[in-house]
Amino acid sequence: MRIKVPRQPSGRLTDAWRVCVGTGRFELALRRDYQDSLALIQREIGFRHIRGHGLLSDGVGIYRPYQHGGERRVHHSFTYVDQVIDAYLDLGVKPFVELGFMPAELASGDQTIFWWGGNVTPPRSWPEWADLVRATLAHLVDRYGLDEVRGWPIEVWNEPNLKEFWAGADQDAYHRLYELTAHTVKEVDAGLQVGGPALAPSAGDWLIRFADFVTARSVPVDFVSQHAYTSGPAQHVPFGTHQRLAPASRLLEQFAGPGRQLHDTPLAGLPVHITEFNSSYRPDNPVHDTAFHAAYLAPVLATGGDLVDSFSYWTFSDMFEEVGVPAALLHGGFGLLTHCQIKKPTYHLYAFMARMGSLVLSRGLDHLVTRDESGRVTVLAWAPVDVSGLDLSPVGHTIRLSIPLGAPQGTAFALRSSVSEEAGNAWAAWSEMGRPRSPDRRQLDVLREVAEPVRRHQSLPIAAGRIDLDLVLDRHEVTLVEIDPVADETPPWWDDNRLLGLGEDQEAAG
Template sequence: MSTIVVPSSPTGVLGDAWRRCVGTGRLNLALRADHQESLALVQSEIGFRYVRGHGLLSDDLGIHRPYDVAGHRGTRYSFTYADQVLDAWLDLGIRPFLELGFMPSGLASGDQTVFWWRGNVTPPRDHGEWAALVQAVVRHAIDRYGLDEVRRWPIEVWNEPNLVNFWQDASQEAYFRLYEVTAAAVKDVDAELQVGGPAISPGADDWWQPFADFVTDRDVPVDFLSFHAYTTGPAQHVPFGTYQTLRDPQSLLDQFATPAKLLAGSRLEGLPTHVTEFSTSYRPDNPVHDTPYQAASLAPVLVGGGDLVDSFSYWTFCDVFEEENVPTSALHGGFGLLGHRQLRKPAFHLYAFMARMGTQVLHRGADHLVTRDDAGRVTVLAWQPVGGTDAPDEPARHELRLSLPVPGAGRVSVHRSRVAPEQGDVHSAWRHLGRPGSPTSRQLDLLHEASEPVRSLTSLDVVDGRVTLDLTLDRHEVTLVEIDAVHDETPAWLDDARILGRQVAAQGA
């Protein structure tokens, strides 16, 4: 096994594109205790900057309230629920990435809906009333949180309008009109507010040039671009679940890079670019989300995605999420980093590992990232490279040897945290318990305990300012190694050989 010699001087800086945004279920779900407790946990261990979800304007959040009673007719805007959601998010240090959708029923031009909770996906029957709604939302936010704060909130127009499920007839013409009206409404409130789109799904690259042409020809404001990326194929349905083929994780990075290539030379070239949804599967009931494979496949994406886009938002931070109806079991293949009751999945640990790394990048490879923080602590994130459905099965072991520049002299401590099948793997633990739909308190305790990474603490000798770190990773493993200088305070009279009370024979006796 060859040794990778990691340089002593930084080669770059680890940015925060990987945790700049995260997804959530429809905003009404943020009123639930499980959602709030999950977000608090995610923020304490990862610290996302923004959160994005559907349904800001849907009926269940209750903002748009038309009335016609006793000769009184008009529209009232109610922010009772929206305020509770945004207040809670901001209190936890996370800002909204506002997605404007879906259509309130009192403003909708039709009755087509999506999801179990029936988000309306038709254009507004009156674009002037839509503009007034958008402005009411923005002005209320400014009044409540201040202009400087709201200027930091990206405002995204709709969600996946290229799909007939999310936008009636997937009409470009109708979406472009909605985008133009919305952008003008936002800018009429304040020219420095950020508005963008088109929030298209994978496979919709043929939308980029028409969108660029439209906003250029009509001089429509665009402050950022947004789109989605997934690696799975068509759904293979079973009762209350889905299986899908998987593409190589590199396909996510290829999708991240595509818009910049297609828009080179256009007016949109160089704009901030946000992947406002990404994961392996686009289904909320695919068990791959709950497995160590999910973490191993996304490790190179978290490490390399910031080279290509300004943010990429994991879909989603928790399983408090309802699209295909209410989930039927505690673990059900949901999108979340966390399952219900804050059960930590392997992908959660991947993000938590990244959050513990330094900002000085010393080395990057196909299976590792090495960083250092300002205190000199060296961290190594390592993973077994994985492929997709068409790739051969990954081997049972993956080996890596690194020569690392380390702080101090003498010895360093080596703290390792591991996640792999049967190690820090809540899905395997749940399977061993018989896949209980509603775990008892005892079973929840066991699942929480089993979901913790396997940890060890050892030490290594420093030779000429370096240590050699040999890592053997299990199949689909993601591991974090943290290396700190040891300041030995062992008194001279201590002798660990005598812990059992036995006398050590005198030398030469």
């Protein structure tokens, strides 16, 4: 059956998918490969904010207690903070500030998370915690300007409903942290945006209890935040993890959760930010590197903005060390890019979205059709995926569209870019190479080349202001078709038959 795409848009495509992207811990941004990767991401996709852990952890070096004159004092140092945020702003991306984790000498305990040791215990001195927050935000305002920093959301902690991220998953202790922090933020400036609680999925009634607490005590809250993942229990192998996945629709259900839970509370209507989302919550699950992953997430990017104000892919780069330094180039990292800027299929899903128009003409289970203000039409299409692991995903999935164009007749130029199991798939090529842990320069060049989408083009006739577009998708394919009416400027003397000079010789011989 051919789907007749309406001429009039049904609405606008939100850019909630590009409002924010995740990153490894804060100080990784000092590295060259990190900044090269972020520069590439910003050129071809262009995220507005970036969020990661560890701003207040010891590796950034803000909290610096010392002894002088027989007294204990605290110095706040922003040497690394300035370098990182300067680099972000130079690359056109702003911080989504996460306040955490606890500096070791301010912490009330020694519980840490991750290979790099983020402390997850409450402060032993609540006034010193408030001073740390106040000094950090006041410095940012002083350096970057109040109007600028008012546009940076400030999130209090990360996943406090998990005992691994907040000692004992003690909600009362988190409420105390949030209350003190939120008031301190507003002391710096009432216009700064503060929110939380940055909950991990399956949080039970945490969000309702948070809403009750901030309402009862008149605690400032400008947005709410939560995370979304669809993977099951980890099946560990050396330097890797395998997991079953729920259907991608489960991500959309999780996106809708905060709004549904807060519907009858005073927090109803607040912006909702999904400050982390992905399939697997593990940074060593090879599914992240595959063509399957791009097709799996395509419907989420196409529709997620109808449910939340932002949903932040976790993360933009494989420069990420929560479970240690990666043991191979393609190791199942969260990133859209590997180290050395090898693009994964999911990278191209985002790059395709960045080339879509803002006016939605059609949206279905396997496609999204948009138009921009110039009249250019874009079609994003994806093959359905099967999460059972039994390789039941169809090959040759077909989508037939009748698409309106501005011109009543003539021709249209269609450019198609595709990634699949066979195309734009560095993971498949790397596997065929024998999975080299440290590819040499020639192998890296090859991987960069094969990671690019396959591109095809064709001329399509326009009849009664429409074209027919037939797409046959390979297994796990995601494809983008960009369609423009042709303004033909071929000169009247042009003859393709004379390309090799045959026409003139034939005339002379005659």
